[in-house]
Amino acid sequence: MYSFRSKKNQVQLSFPYRDVQIKRGADPKEQYELQEELGRGKFGIVYRCIEKTNGLSLAAKFITCPKKEDRRNVEREVEIMRALQHPRLIQLYDAYENGKTMCVILELIEGGELFERVIDDDFILTEKSCTVFMRQICEGVDFMHKQRILHLDMKPENILCLTQTGNRIKIIDFGLARKFDPDKKLQVLFGTPEFVAPEVVNYDAIGYGTDMWSVGVICYVLLSGLSPFMGATDPQTMANVTIAKYDFDDESFNEISELAKDFIRKLLLKDIAERMTAEECLNHEWLKRKKANLHRTPSMDVTKDNLKLFVERWNEHPNSPYVFDKSSQSIIPDQNDSSTSP
Template identity: 60%
Template structure:
């Protein structure tokens, strides 16, 4: 529960209906996706391939078809890893897997996914008709932590949390979903796991230094996302990736910008307890949900919230525009890797 700038209560619509019934997923090789689904409009493209809206012929259900091109054996292993991980992630804050098809002759795998219609969270909150307040930022952050808490209980790390991977379930409500488990890994706390991938600005210091990662690696990314959402500023961004990584390694940031003038001390404390260089000293997802800042999201709305300040999203708009440009460049590079030149 939250309030808008006028103090009216905002109800987080209940997860009363799952996206679809629980399904035992097996990779279908005897059929291709077009045998059972009607492919509709193009939705987007990433480094993996493309996504189209689709309609199941037998039920009329609308879903999303994610096509992944398999050129190298490692790419196939990576997609298989993503599929196996998603089969374990039955949770309302995480995008759900519906079916999988593989066509060896086409060198393609198609993942049928829950269709999410609300678009990226950051794209939505910068809309000129959207009123962003700190209370809404709490709601969104709380849901991200709910999804991560479940993943971590299943011993799975996301390892690529960033604004583009947080989607709104609908264009009108306030529910969000975490997507894209292409870089996710199963995690055994008794073993050492190191990775050297992720998105500049959002990766943790231990990734930059190629040290062991853990649950706290995802929580660092939550801290960065929260910082950006509240201020529109990126805490560690430099003029290039090298400078950004150097800033992350130092783990030095502040709240000196005027964008934080009206942000609560609880919110700043929440971020301070996540953007800690030593991952063992960061809050866990469970501790995040118990933090006073997020606890306010489920408390009755007091009268003073009628005077809650509206967050100026001017900086956030600039941030999103820059990210759009970066995505466009990455999409072109992905097309070149697939052998498609323009």
């Protein structure tokens, strides 16, 4: 393991920095031995693989690119990941273009999705453990934003645990990520309904706060097991998002601290300019490392039961990225989605 030193602590990268350039016309199978399939999406398949020269276990994502636009999307993802060398973010190892197929070699993350981990019978979910996860998420997002990159698809399935027993997480899937110039107006018409910010639905200018809204939704779900804006249909969900109305009335919030609720309130604000930045989140009292009042927080049994239902629903009906068609006010699946979990 290799160290990445920050101001406050020392954490680790899985391998040293690699200045990845896409290898054109090369076959990744010459350098990597493919093993079992790990995941499959609409346009991609992920395999476990081993680098032949050093035995390192990695994940190989193969993406079919029938159109030039498909190839450009993968090239953009690779370019963005080259700038994201941080222990809280999945790391890029190698990339290939071979005919109509592109292959991205990624760090192998074997702990599964964060929400799958916290609903495990062996995991004791407490507010204190939620702060541990949320702090790491904010560290990853803070680094992204300081590189002027927006993730734009922050949601539970894109947060994985590094191992099946530890509490370290990684943010994955930069397929929808964009470079961001604060001096230029950027608008997008894609996202995941339950986690997308109001400005995306309204086709207004987006920014760093767009990711922070999604972080706030993730935090709300993690603490309660409930989705704050979910309606009976996706359009109803989007309508709820645009008015930014939610509450803490459910019994799952009975034992949750006012600090936690304050943290969420300062993220789920309709005005993008009013939301906390990732750095401000890390300085919020709720995420401070030394909090005696959270050391003995009760286990969150109601939340855990809710989360089990949330994960079950999510698995039955995967909430893939959507494109919002403003002309017909409809929501359609994103046909360029190549996301698969490594």
